[in-house]
Amino acid sequence: MGISERKARQQEELRQKIIQQSWSIIQKEGWQALSIRRIAEAIEYSIPVIYKHFQNKEAIQEYFIKDGFDKLTVEMLRVQQAVVGSEARLRQLAYAYWTFAASHTEHYRIMFGLGMPACETVNSISEIKQMSETMYRVIEDVAIEYQNGHLDLHLKMKTFWSILHGFISIELLSGNGIPDGPTPVFTDAIESFMFTLIHKR
Amino acid sequence: MGISERKARQQEELRQKIIQQSWSIIQKEGWQALSIRRIAEAIEYSIPVIYKHFQNKEAIQEYFIKDGFDKLTVEMLRVQQAVVGSEARLRQLAYAYWTFAASHTEHYRIMFGLGMPACETVNSISEIKQMSETMYRVIEDVAIEYQNGHLDLHLKMKTFWSILHGFISIELLSGNGIPDGPTPVFTDAIESFMFTLIHKR
DNA sequence: ACATTTAGTTAACAGTGTTAGCAAAAGTAT
DNA sequence: ATACTTTTGCTAACACTGTTAACTAAATGT
Numbered sequence: 001m002g003i004s005e006r007k008a009r010q011q012e013e014l015r016q017k018i019i020q021q022s023w024s025i026i027q028k029e030g031w032q033a034l035s036i037r038r039i040a041e042a043i044e045y046s047i048p049v050i051y052k053h054f055q056n057k058e059a060i061q062e063y064f065i066k067d068g069f070d071k072l073t074v075e076m077l078r079v080q081q082a083v084v085g086s087e088a089r090l091r092q093l094a095y096a097y098w099t100f101a102a103s104h105t106e107h108y109r110i111m112f113g114l115g116m117p118a119c120e121t122v123n124s125i126s127e128i129k130q131m132s133e134t135m136y137r138v139i140e141d142v143a144i145e146y147q148n149g150h151l152d153l154h155l156k157m158k159t160f161w162s163i164l165h166g167f168i169s170i171e172l173l174s175g176n177g178i179p180d181g182p183t184p185v186f187t188d189a190i191e192s193f194m195f196t197l198i199h200k201r
Numbered sequence: 202m203g204i205s206e207r208k209a210r211q212q213e214e215l216r217q218k219i220i221q222q223s224w225s226i227i228q229k230e231g232w233q234a235l236s237i238r239r240i241a242e243a244i245e246y247s248i249p250v251i252y253k254h255f256q257n258k259e260a261i262q263e264y265f266i267k268d269g270f271d272k273l274t275v276e277m278l279r280v281q282q283a284v285v286g287s288e289a290r291l292r293q294l295a296y297a298y299w300t301f302a303a304s305h306t307e308h309y310r311i312m313f314g315l316g317m318p319a320c321e322t323v324n325s326i327s328e329i330k331q332m333s334e335t336m337y338r339v340i341e342d343v344a345i346e347y348q349n350g351h352l353d354l355h356l357k358m359k360t361f362w363s364i365l366h367g368f369i370s371i372e373l374l375s376g377n378g379i380p381d382g383p384t385p386v387f388t389d390a391i392e393s394f395m396f397t398l399i400h401k402r
Numbered sequence: 403a404c405a406t407t408t409a410g411t412t413a414a415c416a417g418t419g420t421t422a423g424c425a426a427a428a429g430t431a432t
Numbered sequence: 433a434t435a436c437t438t439t440t441g442c443t444a445a446c447a448c449t450g451t452t453a454a455c456t457a458a459a460t461g462t
Contacts, residue, residue, distance in 0.1 A: 003460075035449065047450090047451085052409085056450075056451075057450065112374070158371060159389075161367075162367035162370070162390070165367050165370055166363035166366050166367020166370070169363070173313070173329075175324075184356075185356045189360055192393065204429075236419080238417085246442090247441060248419090248420085249441070249443095250442090253441090258420095
């Protein structure tokens with residue numbers, strides 16, 4: 001009875017084909033250019049088959065948002081392995097975030113564009129939760145190491161994320177794309193933030 | 202020869218009607234719901250007349266973006282009159298920014314959504330320039346008062362704006378709308394920033 | 403061999419931005 | 433007042449968009 005397995009496999013392949021062809025269109029011509037018809041043409045199937053794999057176009061966007069946060073989380077965790085010390089790890093986290101936005105700008109735009117699929121809040125998307133929890137843990141490590149565990153670390157995390165995203169959005173606004181490496185202003189802000197984590201007052 | 206004046210006046214009225222009806226649709230049903238046909242219906246004219254006043258839909262969006270930055274600038278300047286002292290004025294500026302985003306959330310979304318009309322960079326939109334220059338001057342006043350004029354104030358301004366926008370975007374992400382008044386985390390971040398402006402090191 | 407499920411199709415609906423071509427009204431000149 | 437010109441606005445269409453109902457043909461189960 002390997003038949004249904006094969007079918008399931010083929011369906012999964014088709015789903016992947018939808019995803020990868022969609023991504024190819026997005027990379028070449030931007031999210032704007034992605035339409036159901038273009039996808040159908042690219043995968044060489046008729047339009048309605050797409051709706052067998054994604055409830056609607058919003059679901060495709062949602063997939064890429066989740067995928068983006070997944071990749072960002074993986075990247076954050078990866079760079080940490082290369083370095084020891086909670087402080088250095090937090091720095092690395094910030095740079096990984098910047099680098100992700102700089103090298104996957106279109107993806108970053110989709111993730112944070114005003115088009116956040118309605119109903120769902122940030123807490124209901126587990127991929128975002130994972131990302132922010134990864135952030136939280138690294139911040140926590142720094143605070144604990146310097147005996148500042150009494151700080152409201154969730155608020156600290158919010159602040160950290162706001163700084164990261166803030167700088168990147170303003171950079172995005174200026175049109176010239178995001179510089180490859182973190183700018184001095186950015187690293188300066190990160191250092192300032194770390195200062196508030198490390199030193200009591 | 203008051204005829205052509207009257208015509209110009211009527212055309213201007215029609216343009217205003219397009220703007221105000223568009224805004225009414227946006228407020229009631231969001232930017233998503235705004236279509237040329239809906240506007241045409243609302244102003245009780247046929248579709249092509251809209252193209253006499255705006256080159257295309259993007260131009261309408263651009264109008265609202267500029268309008269938004271104008272209003273934000275006005276608001277920033279207004280709140281400053283109520284208070285004396287460069288430090289207090291910078292604080293007021295930050296609160297005005299927050300309040301604008303909180304009370305005109307849809308407008309703020311349009312202004313910063315990934316849909317920034319292409320070609321134009323932040324420097325080519327004079328309304329954005331005005332806003333950021335208003336910001337700059339207040340920051341400059343603080344720096345000068347504390348004899349920190351040697352700082353790169355353009356970078357300081359970028360940092361300030363990044364903080365403001367960063368916090369608001371993250372707040373927007375969480376879905377529950379922006380709290381009416383600035384949150385403690387936000388004011389804390391603003392105070393930290395002002396600290397770096399005031400104290401030498 | 404027959405019935406049933408499933409995969410995939412065509413064709414349509416209702417909506418979008420945009421524009422070419424035309425009619426009518428308004429203004430100008432004789 | 434008549435003829436001409438410009439302005440103003442409309443109808444109708446084009447080329448798209450997301451989405452779905454209804455159908456065919458193939459694959460599977462009995």
